[in-house]
Amino acid sequence: xxxxxxxxxxxxxxxxxxxxxxxxxxxxxxxxxxxxxxxxxxxxxxxxxxxxxxxxxxxxxxxxxxxxxxxxxxxxxxxxxxxxxxxxxxxxxxxxxxxxxxxxxxxxxx
Amino acid sequence: xxxxxxxxxxxxxxxxxxxxxxxxxxxxxxxxxxxxxxxxxxxxxxxxxxxxxxxxxxxxxxxxxxxxxxxxxxxxxxxxxxxxxxxxxxxxxxxxxxxxxxxxxxxxxxxxxxxxxxxxx
Numbered sequence: 496x497x498x499x500x501x502x503x504x505x506x507x508x509x510x511x512x513x514x515x516x517x518x519x520x521x522x523x524x525x526x527x528x529x530x531x532x533x534x535x536x537x538x539x540x541x542x543x544x545x546x547x548x549x550x551x552x553x554x555x556x557x558x559x560x561x562x563x564x565x566x567x568x569x570x571x572x573x574x575x576x577x578x579x580x581x582x583x584x585x586x587x588x589x590x591x592x593x594x595x596x597x598x599x600x601x602x603x604x605x
Numbered sequence: 606x607x608x609x610x611x612x613x614x615x616x617x618x619x620x621x622x623x624x625x626x627x628x629x630x631x632x633x634x635x636x637x638x639x640x641x642x643x644x645x646x647x648x649x650x651x652x653x654x655x656x657x658x659x660x661x662x663x664x665x666x667x668x669x670x671x672x673x674x675x676x677x678x679x680x681x682x683x684x685x686x687x688x689x690x691x692x693x694x695x696x697x698x699x700x701x702x703x704x705x706x707x708x709x710x711x712x713x714x715x716x717x718x719x720x721x722x723x724x725x726x
């Protein structure tokens with residue numbers, strides 16, 4: 496059972512917009528930044544969004560992050576087949592004094 | 606360019622020990638905090654531990670506290686994870702990752718390719 500809760504799966508068709516939610520508590524998302532990582536099969540995770548809504552250089556503006564209270568969301572617009580991957584949210588947890596990840600969401604492009 | 610290369614993979618019996626290493630290059634290693642993150646087969650990511658740039662502070666996940674020790678040798682640009690009293694549930698791919706800051710805060714901006722640890726009798 497992960498501290499941050501994500502839906503196990505999400506799907507969409509090419510060109511659509513999908514959103515992946517991440518729910519936490521006041522000790523993690525509510526009081527700290529949220530980060531999003533993408534993991535392609537058999538590879539290491541890669542940073543997608545930092546500090547709630549900032550994109551590293553090289554990440555297209557089709558990807559956007561938001562946070563409200565103790566929840567966060569990753570939105571992907573103009574869905575492409577290459578967006579098929581596992582997506583994870585993460586945050587520092589003040590009560591645990593450690594980083595926590597969501598359980599991951601497997602995105603399928605139909 | 607930034608490179609992180611883990612080593613120390615292997616099969617180990619429950620209750621035994623194993624040490625992982627992560628060789629860093631392409632950046633000033635002593636400037637950054639460093640993490641270990643693991644992923645059990647077919648499962649999600651689990652943060653394991655972090656150490657500050659100068660080794661002055663460490664944090665651990667509850668699941669490994671008291672059994673694992675993170676350390677670093679800045680003269681060798683190498684991060685370590687000493688794993689004792691290993692259990693079957695420690696079986697995972699272990700990634701080292703660079704912290705964006707000198708401490709435990711900020712995102713994990715670079716990751717190694719991972720090394721597989723299997724705990725089995």
